[in-house]
Amino acid sequence: GKIVIATHNAGKLREMRELLAPYGVEAVSAGELGLDEPEETGSDFLSNALIKARAAAKATDMPAFADDSGLCVDALVGAPGIFSARWAGESKDFAAAMARIEAEVKNSGSPSRRAHFVSALAVVWPDGEEASFEGKVFGDLTFPPRGTAGFGYDPCFTPDGHSRTFGEMTAEEKHGIPADGSQALSHRARAFQMMAAALLD
Numbered sequence: 682g683k684i685v686i687a688t689h690n691a692g693k694l695r696e697m698r699e700l701l702a703p704y705g706v707e708a709v710s711a712g713e714l715g716l717d718e719p720e721e722t723g724s725d726f727l728s729n730a731l732i733k734a735r736a737a738a739k740a741t742d743m744p745a746f747a748d749d750s751g752l753c754v755d756a757l758v759g760a761p762g763i764f765s766a767r768w769a770g771e772s773k774d775f776a777a778a779m780a781r782i783e784a785e786v787k788n789s790g791s792p793s794r795r796a797h798f799v800s801a802l803a804v805v806w807p808d809g810e811e812a813s814f815e816g817k818v819f820g821d822l823t824f825p826p827r828g829t830a831g832f833g834y835d836p837c838f839t840p841d842g843h844s845r846t847f848g849e850m851t852a853e854e855k856h857g858i859p860a861d862g863s864q865a866l867s868h869r870a871r872a873f874q875m876m877a878a879a880l881l882d
């Protein structure tokens with residue numbers, strides 16, 4: 682059947698469509714449908730993902746997928762975290778948001794450059810059934826940011842075990858699902874793998 686992806690973020694939508702492609706699920710986005718964006722009033726990723734998925738399921742009567750995600754920086758005690766989109770402002774200026782992270786980390790006096798991405802993936806059915814999954818990937822901040830692939834904070838994050846930033850990786854490297862069943866790399870692909878194992882396989 683048809684599902685709705687409860688996002689207005691083009692980068693996220695592209696990744697979620699690529700992840701869903703092998704399952705033959707037809708997906709339309711909240712942005713494409715012109716749905717209102719609910720206020721993200723939750724205090725964690727999971728609550729905000731559920732808020733978005735519930736709103737989209739209710740508005741469309743279709744099963745809804747939502748991702749709430751962000752970059753958590755150790756030296757900033759987890760910021761920007763759930764405020765990752767808001768740090769880029771109305772103009773979605775991620776160069777400025779990355780520069781702010783660099784400056785605040787420097788000012789914190791902490792020697793740590795550790796950070797992780799989180800993706801909370803919520804699925805809500807029109808009958809009210811709900812499921813949720815959380816994926817994470819740990820790594821180091823990289824300044825100056827490098828690469829033009831991906832979206833958002835990808836150019837300033839190098840996942841553990843790699844020497845290139847997410848911004849320097851292909852879509853396949855960042856969020857491809859390994860055919861041998863091993864763990865994917867990105868937070869979003871990891872949450873998706875858990876969801877697929879529980880609901881799709």
Ligand code: ITT
Pocket residue numbers: 687688689690693721733748749750751752765766769798831832833834835847867869
């Ligand atoms: P929707 O709520 O409409 O889905 P949004 O951009 O507001 O879109 P979030 O509230 O979940 O989404 O904010 C997540 C932000 O975290 C997003 O804007 C990116 O800047 C960043 N982010 C999340 N996943 C990322 C990834 O894989 N690579 C780089 N940045 C990412």
